[in-house]
Every structure is written in structure tokens, then in C-alpha cells.
Amino acid sequence: MSGETRNVPSRLGGSRLRLPDEPAREDWFAGGLSEAIGGPLGDHAVRPPHRRYVTPVRIVLALACLLFALHWVQKSPCRDGAWGDLKQYKDHCYTDVLALYYAEGLGDGKVPYADHAVEYPVLTGLFMGALGLPVHALAQHVDINQGKWFYDANAIMLSLLGIGTVAMVLALRRRRPFDALLLAIAPAMLVTATVNWDLLAIAPTVGALLAWSRRRPWLAGLLFGLGVAAKFYPLLILGPLLVLALRSGKLRQAGTTVLTAAATWVVINAPIAMLYPDSWLQFFRLNSTRGVDWGTLWYVGAHFPTGGENAGLPGFGYLSTHITTLNLLYGVLFALCCLAIGALAMFAPRRPRLAQLAFLVVACFLITGKVWSQQYVLWLIPLAVLARPRWGAFLAWQLAEVGYFLAFYAELMAASGTTVVPEWVFVFFSLCRLATLVVLVGYVVRDILVPARDAVRADGSDDPDGGEFDHAPDVSWLPGAARPTTPAPAPS
Template identity: 40%
Template sequence: MPSDKHDPPSTGTPDTVSLDGTQRAIPTWTEPLAATASAPIGGPLGEHATVGRHWFWSPLRVGLLLAVLTLTAGWFGKAACIQQFVNDQGQTELDWRSGRPYVAMCYSDVVPLYTAERLDRGDTFPYATSWVDNAGTDRAQVRFMEYPVLTGLFQWVNAKLTHAWTDVSAAGWLPGALPVAVYFNITALFLALAWLVTVWAVARISRRRPWDAVLVAISPLVIVHAFTNFDTLAVALATAGLLAWSRRQPALAGLLLGLGAAAKMYPLLLLGPLLVLCLRAGKLRAWTTAAGTAAGTWLAVNLPFLLFLRQGWAEFFRLNTERGMDPDSIYNVISHFTGWAGFDGPLAHGETPTVLNSVSGALFLLCCAGVAYLALAAPTRPRLTQLCFLVVATFLLTNKVWSPQYSLWLVPLAVLALPRWRLLLGWMIIDALVWAPRMFYYLGIDNKGLPESWFLGTVVVRDLAVIALCVLVVREIYRPSEDLVRADGVDDPAGGVLDKAPDVVVLRRPAPVS
């Protein structure tokens, strides 16, 4: 139980207690937000409090419980979009009348994709089943499943489970509902489990600071976007891959990153920071193992579809190549406020924005070069998650697409890279609040929605918040004494073979001429 005295015990450093030989940071001593939040349960940890002896509760289990509550809130936030009504013909329909998905701010891609991807039919298979959009017009286009293979199969399996559920419910053994509602709930269950894996992995990586995983658990972005799309799968696999790397298992890390890339391509970005850090530390063999395993895993998942269902398999790449600047990309922000027509000018339907693709790719590579220089030239080798956060953040900032759920990619990386609770919660709240003007912008001014300028204004604030986090990460790289993770002589908890490794390749500035 907390005592009246809140000074740190003599067994640890000023901000930690010793637990089984490990210094554990106490957030109620270091984070004003945590200290304030602890008031209902007795206030900050006391000097003589017993730590790590409870038979059940631990930082991880508290984090998982909070994650369950947060995910439950997220489900209720989307539940309005799976309500149903009986129409004039006596048929049950999904109640999306009067712009409900936008007015209730419950929109989720999971719901419309059930029919759009032909998952509601029993005789379909991803990448083999095709259909024609805009049939009979000059914009007719043969379409296939538009997601990477693992995500496409995830949707298909959930659809099969939905069909089985509806068959059993028709016999009276299970409660019945519209198939799309059943599909959403089954999908949400697995997406929630994936986020719990993410919380678990962050807690295990942050051995000295396990309470930081609470930020991943209670993130407002989870409430808004855990069930907006399917991204928690890739986030869980990427974070578990970092955990495997931290435990000096590069092959397992590569396997998990490869699976993550088969669900969403972004986990492959993490191999870049690993490369430059392994180069600096002379650990290229470990990187080669991880990268080779990741490439082999991705290929093993994709090869059957590449060989036998190539056109369907290529749909994801075709759509991403032909896609123009999304509403909340920096390019669209500039275009809207300046009247700029974009790098390619007006595009016909299906025309590829070649210049935009080249510019966004070049800007990202330029940022990667800057991160690589930072990794090799910083006085102290940066931590792995610091560079991972910078790479993924710059990818989102320079990319032509920043779908709202992509912000989930940053949550575990930000917590591991910059565990400053008030700053991170501030950014997460800003990012989550972008959802409200987005929904009312999609509703349309004619339906009492908001003009695009309001939405794009919040996008600018979100981007500035992410840029500010990047600046702070770079600042701590150059001032490691201010890095909370590196207190008490800790080097890199997520570094694995990099942790405490001596430098081998370092870019040094030339000494000034006297």
C-alpha cells in the first residue's frame, strides 16, 4: 500500500526501485500525469511500498486490462454502424440512413468491404474472384481483393466463420443478426486480440519501464481506429518482431516482420534502421539473418498467389500505384490551400500520378538517408526504436496516402522511442480528434457537414505534432543523458545484439584546424 511519504527507497536510484536485480522506473515518481491519475488509489508509490509481490496484478496485466476496456470503448464507438432496421418490405437492413456512419462517427471499412470484396458470397476466394466496377461505362474496371495476401486471407476466413455462424443461428443454436454485423464482430475480436499482443510486446521490450505499455493500452487512437481497418494485425506482428529482436532471436524477428509485411507492407521499413545500426555495431550477420528470413517469409506467403493468381495478387500494387494524393496527405493540404493542381496536374480515371509517386518516394528516401546519417554520426549509437519511429513517421509524412488508421503504426514505436506520457497523450488526442472533422467533411456541406478547410486544418496540426515528436527524438539522440530509457546506465532494451555493443563503423566530423 502507498505510504504518506513519497520519497524513493534507498534500494534504487531516485526514480526507480530494484526488483530482482532490475531497476524498475516508477511512473508516479517521474510522470506528473501518472501521479495525478494515482490519486483515487492512494497517490504515488510510497517509500516503503512492496513492489512486484502481488500474486496476480503486474504492470503487464494492468496494461492488458486497460487495453480490454479501451478496445471495448472502441467497439461501442463502431457499434452504431452495425445497427439494423426493418424496411417497408419487412426486410432487415443495415441502418446507414441519413449519413449515420459520419454523423455517429462510427465508420469502419470492415462493414462495406464485406459486400464490396464479395465476401458475403459463399463461392468466392481472394485474388481469384473478380468483379467489374462501373460496368457499362468508360470507367469500367476489373477488380480483385485490394489488400496484401495475409490481410485478404484474414478477411476471407472471417467471412467463412460468419457463414458458419449464420447457418448455426438459423437452426436456433446461436443468436442471429445480419451477416455483416456478425462479420464485423468476428473481425473486431481478432483485431482486439492483435492489439493485446502489441501491448504485451511493448511491456516485454520495456523491461525497466513496463508501465509505459499503459500508453499503448489506453491510446485514444485505439478507441477510434482499432476497428476502422485491419492494421492492428500488422502492428502486432511488427511489435512482436521487435520483441524477438530484443531477445537476440533475429530469425524469429525476421519471420514476424515478414508476416507483418504480408499483412501490410510497413513492417519492412523497420529493417532499414536495423541495417544501419548493425553496420555501426558490426553485427551485420544478425541483420542478414533477420532480413533474409523476412524476405523468405514474405515470399513464401505470396508466391502461390503470385504464380497462380497473378492478376488478383497484383491488385494491391496496381491500386497503390494509380492512387492519387489522399485527402489528408500533405500534398492535398498544399493543393487545397494554394490552388496547386498537383505534380501531375488533372488526371484521367485510372491514370497513374507518375510525378507524385516519384517525388513522394524521393522525399522518403532522402529522409531515410538523413536517418542513416544520424545513426552513424551521432556521438552515442541511437536506440533501435528511436530510428524505427523516425523512419515510419517520415514515411507517413512524405507519403501520398495517410489513411487514418495508419497512425496506429506509430503508437508502440512512439512509446518505446519517447516515453514521455503527457507529450504522447497530447499527440494521440490530437490525432484521434482528426476523425471528427474528417467524418463531417465526408458527410458533405449540403448535409450540414464541414468544409474541407476545417478537416485539413486539423490534419496540419496532426502533422506538426508528429514532426515535433521527431524533433524531440533527434534531440534525445544527441543528448542521451535526457533519454528516459537510458537512465541508470541502460543502453538499448530493444537492441538485442546491439545492446551495449561497441561501435565499429562511425562517421566522425573532421576535427577543426587549429
């Protein structure tokens, strides 16, 4: 798997040499960082042989392994479950994985859904049971710390899924392997990877994008179905898939993916829904009745330091106690965002890439939503890397996420009776997270409207993740957009 190549004049005459992609040469921010070690490599520098042991792919995968090892170290103070004196917040090591081992009854040997109404979609509940019940059974014969064993088992499995996700992004970016470096060293991944089971949905979702890029719509649908059965957010990506299929006339292929995804989800959910309907509905009940969560747009509005007796902007306090109105309002806002993204997809001067639209939809879902848990950033990181592999705005957003991560634990301590920082500090970091993500959304929209600014298309590519969409002409009936894409490059 080689890096992206750049054409440069050959010393031998008219032929051209193929050199690997180098972020320090094509990205101004990465180039600035490289000055600390001498700056970008020059055109006439002696490069190592093409076949060498230290390749971009191996570097990225090694750093991904290091990131998940460091994440385990960061969470290790909480592994014993002895969370007295708010240790889980002071050490910033809280994880739902350990807390829910006991809260969901796994520590007592309860079978998910059959004995206890799990608050997560079916595949996540089954995953919890598949790891938790053997730990409980072992504890009946061996003196072990059940919580620690359960967390470690989950950390191993989720880390493997995370490393697999990095490998799949590398496969999607065979010509630009250093793009995956952004995922492999993402600061927010370092601190939130095993806060919950989100990587269980992220890995099949990225796998679905990889399968689609390889023109295997049924496999993409199978993996999308698995992702939705673990967390519902992959469902959002099917919308951009259908809109791009409409513009390119590839509805049959996209329909195969959507129908296969639906069938997969039904096969996984139907047995639980029929045998334990009340337990199966718990996830839907919880999300429909859930109020304003920490760090959301609605929370910021309700707690914005206005200087008056009652903090918050007018009207936001009302939404905190009227869930039906809140559900309607954020649903309408998200629907309007989707309509705008759909119009952008249909009428942009050049058909957007699938990853660009997927990122926009998921980002808007979080920006407008009433729940934005700290680990939801994991949904966006692979999509952001695929949508806009530029270092500056990406790292600014990631640093804002880390700032929010730290402020959030201070807020949790305050909610537990120990005030560490004033409320406005948490609101400030919530706004930083929101603002940097909005800026990143703006950059992706700009790249769509001005394709020459798109780093992925800089070498003449159309949509390397697009599968059936890649180099496909627009449908003839679409006014103003019925134009062929850049022809596919000749094999080198």
C-alpha cells in the same frame, strides 16, 4: 515481470533497495496529472509488498482489455450494416471491415483472389476469407446478419491481436511496464482499432521486435515476413535494422533476419501470385495509381485557405491530377528523409536505439506520403511508446489524432452532400495532426543527439530492444563514432 527499478539509500546501511518505476516521479506531465489524486508517492511512503495481486503488468493488461471493449461499443451502432442517412459518419462508427465484406464479394461467397481481386496484401486477403467464407456458409442455413457476424468475428480476433501487442510491449519493457500504459490507453487506438485490418500487421511486427531483442534473428525475420505479407509498412523497419547492424558490425545477424523475412513473404505470396497473377497485382496497381488522399501534406497544400479565388498553395493543385509527378516527388522526399535518418544513425554521438529509428522512418513515411488513412496512426503508436515513453508530447499527438478523426467524419459527410463544417476546419485538424507528429519526431531526434535526455537510457541501459546491438561497440572503421557503449550492468 516487475517494473523498472530506481536505486535509493537503504535504512539498513550501505546496501540499496530496488523500487518500482513510477511515471509520476520521472515524467513531469504524469506528475502533474497525479496531483489530482495527491501527487507522486514520496520516498518514505509505505509501499505494498513486492508480491501482490495488483501489479503494473496486470493493470496495463486490464486497461487494454477495457480499451478494446469500449472500442467495440463505439463501433456497435454500425454493426447491423443499416447505414441509411449517413449513419456511419454521424455516429463516427464506419469501418472498412463491415463495408468490404460486401464490396470484396465475401457476402456472395467469393473466394479472395480466386473469384475477386482483393485490394490488400495476401495475408490480409486470406484473413478476410478465413472469417468471411464461414459466415457466408452459415448464412445459407441460419437466418443471420452476415455483416454483423463478420464484423464481430474480426473485432474479436483483432482485439486479441491488440491485447497481444500490449503484452509484447510489456515484455520489451520488463523494467518499465508503465511505458506500455501509453499504448493501453491510447485515444487513437480507442477510435480506430478495427477501422481496418492493420492490427494483423502490427502484432507480428512488434513480435519481431521482441524476438530480435531476445537475440532470435530467424524468428524476428519470420514475424517481419508475416507483417509485410499483411501490410507493407513493416518493410520500412528493416532499413534501420541494417543501418544499425552496419554501425555495430552485426550484419550477419541482421542479414539472417532480412533473408528470413524475404523467404517468409515469398512463401506466402508465391502460390497466389502464380495461380492468380492479375488478382495478386491489384494491390500494387491501386497504390501506384492512387491520388492525393485526405489529410496528407499534399491535401493540406491543395486545400490550404489562401484567401484567393482558388484555394490551395501554388503547385499542389497540379499534383492532385498528375499522379506520376506526385509519386516521384513524395518518393524523393521520403528517400531524403531516409538518408538523413541513416546519417543520424551512423554519426550520432551514441548509437541510436532500434525503436527510435523505426519510429522515425515510419513517421516520415506518413508525413511525406500521399496516403495517410485514419487507421495508419496504429502503425506508430507502439513504436512511439518504445522510442520515447514520455506522456506530454505523446498525449498531445493523440488528442490531435482524435480531433482529426472527428473532423474526418465531417469531411466524409461533406463529400456525401451534407456539409457540417467548412473545409478549413478539416485542414486545421489535418495540420494539427501533422504538426504534433513532427514535434514528436523532433523530440526523438533530440534524444538521439543528446542521449542523457532519453528516458529509456536514464537508468544506464543501452538498447533494451536492440538484441544483438545492446552494449555492442561500434565498428572501428567508422570515423568519429567508433566508441564502446555503456558496459552492461552487473546482475543484481
